[in-house]
Amino acid sequence: MPAQPADGPVTFVNRFTLTADPAEFERAFAETSRFMAERTGFLGHTLLRAVDAGAGTEYVNVAEWTDAESFRAAVSAPGFAPHAAALRALSTSDPALYRPVLRVAAEVVPA
Template identity: 35%
Template sequence: MATLINVFTVEPARQRELVDVLVTATEEVMRHRPGFVAATIHAGAEGTRVVNYAQWENADAFRAMLTDPACQEHLRAALAIATADPQLYTVESVHHV
């Protein structure tokens, strides 16, 4: 499994707009791509951050998504609103109550 943690920095007045762009991208495009597992969008309480936590079956599935023109269109829309710091991680440990 590959986990994307993408931290966006955004002006507080545009945080809701960015959340809406990411939710739409996930619902309309990303979740239909091969290897997509799940995604959660988090709005920071201070208003300047949005985090996209997404899981893919593997890093190759994530990289293939990046080359898809429909996905690129949504990524450009998000980057027109905010800056991003996307990083891929491997899940090393999971804990539940």
């Protein structure tokens, strides 16, 4: 396992409210996802779609990065601007970067 950067892992959370068709947003997001997957420090992400209130128009992206510096380098990369513009054309968003404070996993009970 590679050594962790000094500032450790971070989680990027971005809540989207759509102003366009969900299928169009999901296509644009998939393009952004492919771009981010090639960036150094990207560990993975999950795009979630609201089930209840706001269903169909509310999404949340939760992305894991090895460190804040890697995340900032990715969103500063010249190739990122068109992706950001495409998502902004289809939604409004509320992004923030977080550092883990507490992580709890379910206990696995042997069968």
